[in-house]
Amino acid sequence: MLVGVALLLLVAIALPGGRARAESYIEAPRVTAALQQGHAAEFGVGIRRNLLLAVALYCDAGTMGSPEGFFRVGRVLASAPRPLRNPALANAYLALAARLGHHEAIRLYDSRVASAIIGDECGLYGSSADGTRFDLDGYLAGQSSAKQRIALLIRNAARQYQIDPRLALAIAIAESNLDAAAVSPRNAQGVMQLIPATQERFGVTRPFDPEHNVRGALAYLRWLDKRFAGDWRLIAAAYNAGEGAVERYSGVPPFAETQQYVRRVLHFSGFATRERG
Template identity: 55%
Template sequence: MRRSALLVLFLATGLHGLPARADGDVQTPRVQAALAQAQAAEVGRGIGKNLMLAMALYCDAGTMGSGEGFFHVGRVLASAPRALRNPGLANSYLALATRLGNTQALQYYDPRVDNVLLGDPCGAFAAGLHTQSFDIEAYLSRQPRARQKIAASIRSAARQYKVDERLALAIALVESNLDPAVVPEGGAQGVMQLATAARQNSGGPRIVDGEQDIRAALAYLGQLHERFAGDWRSMATAYDAGAGSVGRCGAVPPHPCLETRQYVRRVLYFAGASPGEQPGVARQAPAAARSPHRGGVADKRADLPCCG
């Protein structure tokens, strides 16, 4: 009975644009980073305990294909204190987790409760990113020594390439959570995944050294800083989806791709931006943002199609 009800439920809660498979959990470096940061927010490790923030991060992992991410959203909603508990909404996320192959969801699913239809799968939790500011120093202080050394290298490179170190660290947190052992994704390497692949795609030498990866990433961010007059939102969008998509897709704001919107939201939160703020933005729109990228590190995703 329980499994039959759950089958009907996750078919009913299918969302356009979300993965629809049960062939194993997706565990890319970005997913692993979001899950680790969500757990830290749930238990209050290096981040003030914040269940809404935890669910926002778990949910972002889910939309990237992680059944574990959706499972944890459902688990928290099913067992949270009364003010946050929502069995119907929990069932919906547990159904999505099962759709992605997570069998743990069956333990929390309640067939006696009607499900809640979902629109934006993570929009309800986005407020969790604004209820308290992110204390990056406190978070880094609870990380292993190796990750703290990586953070110091990023700060140094950020100063060299005249990029705000808060933005640089935030991108590294979103890309890999500063984990030097992350598994490469799509040919990328290192804690700031995109820029390394960009260098390789440009015909340059294969980068295997962590310091080289960081310098390449900050060199690329330096180019984006110049191109977009220091606008963090544009820079984060370009780092994820390619500089060409910022103007072509009307990406500032919002980008039409859900994952990119969530990526930018996480970057701005970890960088310390407040809701509605455009940190670092110049007083006038940069003309370079409307022109093709010229020279320097190749843009890994400049030719990605717009999505809606």
């Protein structure tokens, strides 16, 4: 049985274009952001090392379409201390990454261990990670000087627009990890990932200028804040899926990406921690 699984993995890697797919895959800004945040949690860059949070963030990247995200889930689960360590589940995620074209996954796949069946582990890891406090200031201190300047710009502008800076920063981190040059496959642009329609709506003429982009995003957040009576869950959901979707479902829409996005934003902002206090 184990030999059969290993052969399937080798076939997946050897399929024409399999390796090329992995190497040519362009991560969307939200995916890249989740991978970068997972790296910070895994290796303690700016924040305390937290492998559970790292797995949750890598899972988010994977479920948004990233082979690298699933590969990193498998890598962490294969080597983490107990109780997080799970070789059988690690194999399952490595196999998934390989099927998606990640050519390094086979190197870590352990043919001596039977693969587990993947269920809703990513959702469980995410829910468990929510119980830990995210050190927003520490995380920002671990970023480049250019990103720290953008974070300061967001803090100052958020106060002017009467938006909690933690919410604004959490959205910027979830959207692009403070990358002013980010462009998504749907043509969302800049640090706060504004689509052209939102740029036009809030007068943003230079989307790759951090100040223009941030001020347009904060004007939008101020509008959402009034529309949804300051409810951070609904504000974050609307920023991701549109206010129409939030109103249509009378709450956070049942879209996996939106639900993950809301969870990430609230975790980064410290919202859940304040609720429990």
